[in-house]
Amino acid sequence: MIEAIVTDIEGTTSSLSFVKDVLFPYARAKIPAYLQQHADQPEVRQVLKxxxxxxxxxxxxxxQTQQFIAWMDQDQKITPLKSLQGMVWRDGYRQGAFKGHVYPDAAKQLQTWKQAGLALYVYSSGSVEAQKLLFGYSEFGDLTPLFSDYFDTRIGGKREAASYRAIAGRIxxxxxxxxxxxxxExxxxxARAAxxxxxxxxxxxSVNIDASHPQAVDFAGIHLQ
Incomplete structure (x- = not known):
């Protein structure tokens, strides 16, 4: 019996295009000035370290600024980059530059699962800060109360079974x-190896019934039995 659900964000709860066409260009454009203005703040000093x-x-x-930009251009999943992006996006969300994209079917089903007593979690390569911002400033309002905890690359890479064992331990x-x-895939x-x-x-x-994992075209098609 399923008692907890851990969800990815990009391509799962939210559009890849929102991240690639809205969030990434915004961060790339704003990072140089952000570092200049906030280099003395403790959280920024930490990522620079x-x-x-x-x-x-x-x-x-x-x-250091050039390194962040190079990592972005290479689409690297580097933890300090993800942390810095989260800081820059925080300003963008708060200033109303954009709202977090969440698919309607995902927002509805997550709320249904929460009401049914399931514990919900997020695991994304984006920082925990960025995850909370996306759901906190979503097009459906603040969805963060739905989630019990958030995990990012600080717990391990998303293609490593050890990361999922660690998440299960935390849950x-x-x-x-x-x-x-x-x-x-x-x-x-x-995750299955864990x-x-x-x-x-x-x-x-289209759903492929012979795929290596059960498939669904949206959250409404996910069957927990």
Whole structure:
């Protein structure tokens, strides 16, 4: 019996185009000025320290900024980059530059599951900060009360089974009572290797009954039995 559901964001609850066409360009444009203005703030100092640790040397702010931009252009899932993006997006959300995109079927089903007593969690390569902002400033209002906790790459990579074992440990349930939702097969493979149940979101496609994981075109098509 499923007692908890962990959901991915991009391509699962939310449109890939929102992240790629709205959030990423906004962050890329704003990061240089943001670092100049906020370099002395503790949370920014921390991500700059992490950049130096990855580089293996102490970089000046100009080179640190260049590194963030290079990682963005390479679509790298680097933790300090994800943290910085979350900070920049926080300003954007608060200023009303955009609202977090959530598919209507996802918003409705998440609320239904919550009312049914299921515990809901988020696991995304975007930082926990970015996750909370997307759902907190969503087109459906503040959806953060639906979720019990959030996980990002600080717990491990999304294609590593150890990450899902760690998540199951944090949730405190046997892994086979947890369902993981994603649009990426390799992530689902890793979750299944950790003994989680899985569902593959294939939005805009047809369901393949012979696929390696149960498939659904939207949240309404997910069957928990």
């Amino acid at each position: 992490e950049v130096d640790q990855i580089a293996g040397e102490s970089l000046d702010l100009s080179r 405190g349930l046997p892994a086979d009572r947890i369902l993981f939702l994603s649009d990426i 390799a992530e689902l493979d890793a 003994n989680l149940q899985t569902y593959w979101l294939v939005r805009g496609q």
